[in-house]
Amino acid sequence: MxxxxxxxxxxxxxxxxxxxxxxxxxxxxxxxxxxxxxxxxxxxxxxxxxxxxxxxxxxxxxxxxxxxxxxxxxxxxxxxxxxxxxxxxxxxxxxxxxxxxxxxxxxxxxxxxxxxxxxxxxxxLICPAGSVLKDDQTPYTVFTPFKKNAIARGLPQEHDLDSLPIHIPTPPGIQTKSLDDLPQQTAAALFPAGEAEARRRLETFLADGIADYSAKRNFMGIPGTSQLSAYLRFGMVSAREAAVKAIAAREAAVNAEGKKGADTWLSELLWRDFFNHVEFHFPHVQEKNFNPTYDSLEWLNNAEDFEAWCTGHTGYPVVDAAMRQLNETGWMHNRTRMIVASFLVKDLLIDWRWGEKYFMEKLVDGDPASNNGGWQWSAGTGTDAAPYFRIFNPISQSQKFDLQGDYIRRWIPELAPLNDKLIHAPWEVSAVDQQAAGVIIGRDYPEPIIIHKFARQRTLDAYKQARENG
Ligand SMILES: Cc1cc2nc3c(=O)[nH]c(=O)nc-3n(C[C@H](O)[C@H](O)[C@H](O)COP(=O)(O)OP(=O)(O)OC[C@H]3O[C@@H](n4cnc5c(N)ncnc54)[C@H](O)[C@@H]3O)c2cc1C
The missing domain is CATH 3.40.50.620 (HUPs)
Structure with a gap:
């Protein structure tokens, strides 16, 4: 038989x-x-x-x-x-x-x-869930020692990768749902699906991107990252193979910058592992704060503010550009994911779970473990979280990582006439200059829905209160 x-x-x-x-x-x-x-x-x-x-x-x-x-x-x-x-x-x-x-x-x-x-x-994953533990066999809750241990244990090598089968013997005639019945709309123009495209992206990134990755990865307006997340999400390329190739790129690098690029990219791949390990050991993170200290935090959860954030109408150009990019393409740069998450949670005091859910609706790469990890990190409620007092300033982040405002101009064309300096904080443009540029704040682009300085203090107070309530 x-x-x-x-x-x-x-x-x-x-x-x-x-x-x-x-x-x-x-x-x-x-x-x-x-x-x-x-x-x-x-x-x-x-x-x-x-x-x-x-x-x-x-x-x-x-x-x-x-x-x-x-x-x-x-x-x-x-x-x-x-x-x-x-x-x-x-x-x-x-x-x-x-x-x-x-x-x-x-x-x-x-x-x-x-x-x-x-x-x-x-x-x-690169390292199977549950395989990277502390000496006392408990899970890591901080990334850097997790990463060090994962590397010390020995990451996969070329010979560990499974080979591509030549023939897969499948008996004919098994009843199957027709793939033509599945919705036909193109996922997102920027992300053609499939293993061939995943491998093409990996090879292109290894040839042209990884060496500069460390230098370019934070700049939101340039293609400085691999854009492989959706493919890793569905396993169209294996994380193990990506890691093996990152290690090979490090060995082949001709200078320190190239080595740093490969190390940093491997590190990002291991963040994906880390958040999956966290989800594995602490499944409650999917519903609750990892850190119960903040369970009593009093969110404002204002529906109008949430709507402005979702649609990219907060009046903060970098936040709005990023949300419009997300809505239009299904993807957002990591730097802007951190900026918009911080803005929702810490400027608007909206529960991180609202943002997490919205991201899961919009992201092509939406992945429960990485998304939850990113949101809890930003909210300061997670394992290896940003400290509660770290509140991203959307103006200085924008000035630093979108130097000439090109990213803002790409996603908010109505602000395009503003100069490189003023485009980050258009409410500071004088009425005369607004007239001259043909951009009237409040008419062509919203006034800020909140003053960052005020919001920052309000959040510090709310987090302090939650810590005191314990
Ligand atoms: C609030 C928030 C939500 C996020 N939600 C998701 C999500 O749903 N799905 C998702 O894949 N990533 C998520 N990330 C992580 C990160 O933003 C994306 O993985 C990255 O922007 C994808 O772009 P890339 O493929 O060009 O990444 P690259 O910079 O080229 O990195 C290579 C790969 O490493 C992994 N990676 C990189 N950074 C992280 C990270 N911080 N956490 C976990 N994995 C990482 C991804 O698989 C990525 O494809 C989130 C980050 C934040 C701050």
Missing amino acids: TTSAIWWIRRDLRLHDNPALTAALQFEQVIPLFILDDHLLEKYKKAERRLAFLFDGLRRLDEDLRKRGSYLVVRRGNPDQVLPQIVSELNAHSVFAQDDTNPYARQRDQLLAEEVRLIFTAGT
């Missing part, structure tokens, strides 16, 4: 370096399966761009599989029912899947492991 295994694809839409696929290939037949989970489709129904990116990614994966004698089987429903049903229908011996740190996924997987022979492999 022919033995078969299911490769249950979740966050690993790729054929290169895929431990779950490699393990399934020990069997004579392999069935690549993706389950459109009704619960997740409902939860993220507003995240249209990310869903479209996923659906396009599935189509690309199906094409790649067909070149290797296989095809993608897509089913829809509750995995608790769909997976046991297909295992029995195909008489599959085992199911192989990459591990997932998300609390919902872990609970689902634990229940399913009681029903079917479900074997988990590494491959989502």
Whole structure:
């Protein structure tokens, strides 16, 4: 009798370096399966761009599989029912899947492991969740020692990567939902889905970007980062392979700047690991402050302020430019993610969970662990959080990281006539100069909805109060 295994694809839409696929290939037949989970489709129904990116990614994966004698089987429903049903229908011996740190996924997987022979492999992270612990076997809650330990343990090397299979034997005729039935809209023009595009981006970044990464990564108006986050999110390229290549780039670097660029990029990849490890060890972060000190913090949660923030009408150009970029493209630069998060939480005193949810609706790379980590970091409520008294000044951040205001001009064209100095704080432009530039603040662009200096003090007081309430 022919033995078969299911490769249950979740966050690993790729054929290169895929431990779950490699393990399934020990069997004579392999069935690549993706389950459109009704619960997740409902939860993220507003995240249209990310869903479209996923659906396009599935189509690309199906094409790649067909070149290797296989095809993608897509089913829809509750995995608790769909997976046991297909295992029995195909008489599959085992199911192989990459591990997932998300609390919902872990609970689902634990229940399913009681029903079917479900074997988990590494491959989502550089270091599998739970593998980087302190000497006393407790989890790290601060990034730098986590990173040092992860490196000291030994990061993956070239020979650890799984090879690309030449042939994937899949029996014909398995019933599958048509990929043509999935929504067809393009995810986001800037992010064509699929493994080939992910690998192209990685190679381009290694050739042209990584050496300057440390010098350029904070400037929001220039393409100084890899823009690989959405591809890493869905595993269209493996984080292990990215790490291996970063280490190789360091070794090949011709000067200190190049080495620093590679080190810094590897460090950013490890932030992704760190937040996934935090989610794994402290699943409550998905709902609550990691640090309960701030549970009594009195948020203002003003709906009008929130609306102004979401739509990019706060009157702070860098904040508005970033939010408009997010709304239009589904992506935002890391520096501006920090700026807008700080502004929402610390200038407007709006609960970080509101911002986290909005980001999850809009981001193509929206990832529960990294997004939650970024928000709790910004709010000062997380593991390795920015201290509560660190409040980003949106004007000086803008002056420093968008020197000539090009980023602002790109996303807020109505401010384009203002000069490089005034564009960061247009309310300071005199009435005469506003007339001369043809930009009237309050008419063409909003007045600031809050005075930063006042907001800063209000937040310091609120956080102090919460600390005293303990
Ligand atoms: C409030 C907030 C929310 C965020 N939400 C998300 C999210 O939903 N999904 C997401 O992937 N990243 C998130 N980030 C992290 C970071 O902003 C993005 O990963 C990065 O901007 C993606 O651009 P890039 O691929 O060009 O990154 P690069 O600078 O090229 O970095 C390479 C990769 O490292 C990882 N990475 C980089 N920085 C971080 C970080 N601070 N935390 C975790 N991983 C990181 C990403 O996978 C990224 O693709 C968030 C940050 C903040 C401050």
